[in-house]
Amino acid sequence: MDASALHGSFAALRPRLLRFAKLQLRDDAAADDAVQEALLAATEKAAQFQGEAAAATWVFAILKNKIIDEFRRRNREPATDTEYEEALDESIAAQFDGVDHWIDHPAAWSDPGASLEQKQFWEIFELCISALPAKTGRVFGMRELIGLDTDEICKELKISSSNCWVLLHRARLGLRDCLSRRWFGES
Numbered sequence: 001m002d003a004s005a006l007h008g009s010f011a012a013l014r015p016r017l018l019r020f021a022k023l024q025l026r027d028d029a030a031a032d033d034a035v036q037e038a039l040l041a042a043t044e045k046a047a048q049f050q051g052e053a054a055a056a057t058w059v060f061a062i063l064k065n066k067i068i069d070e071f072r073r074r075n076r077e078p079a080t081d082t083e084y085e086e087a088l089d090e091s092i093a094a095q096f097d098g099v100d101h102w103i104d105h106p107a108a109w110s111d112p113g114a115s116l117e118q119k120q121f122w123e124i125f126e127l128c129i130s131a132l133p134a135k136t137g138r139v140f141g142m143r144e145l146i147g148l149d150t151d152e153i154c155k156e157l158k159i160s161s162s163n164c165w166v167l168l169h170r171a172r173l174g175l176r177d178c179l180s181r182r183w184f185g186e187s
Contacts, residue, residue: 009055010039016056017063023126024067024141026134034070038063064146071142071156092173121183128178132171139164140171 021031042059142148
């Protein structure tokens, strides 16, 4: 791919990059900065792009590194959304009886694989992950979307591995609940 075609693909890719960065960073200005830095780095290294991967994959990899850099730069601050965390805890607790068994087993989703191919699903997914408490959503994003391992997440966020696993568990339950209601039509 020649440099002008590669640069043209950057403009089309920018909205997707920005959505991804906003989802991870939860700060519009920081997300915009990370995307700008990623596109600048990609532009500067366009001559080195060999086309072994899709241009979008290459730029997303650069953006993931910029997001990780931003995580490292940020001061570790306590979560300010305790009200939502309490509501999530109550929602999770209401799904189980006194001995931690499901009160009502979750219904099987009709065809999760087909959902992954629909643009609307990803919009609902973004909405659901954005509704998670900031720290819970950040841990889930770092693990499942960026691909960091638990040790890296714990080091970056200065949390214990057990805390990390609890946050991942809460994120998965919260996402399951949200997707069940908003996408799969369960009550």
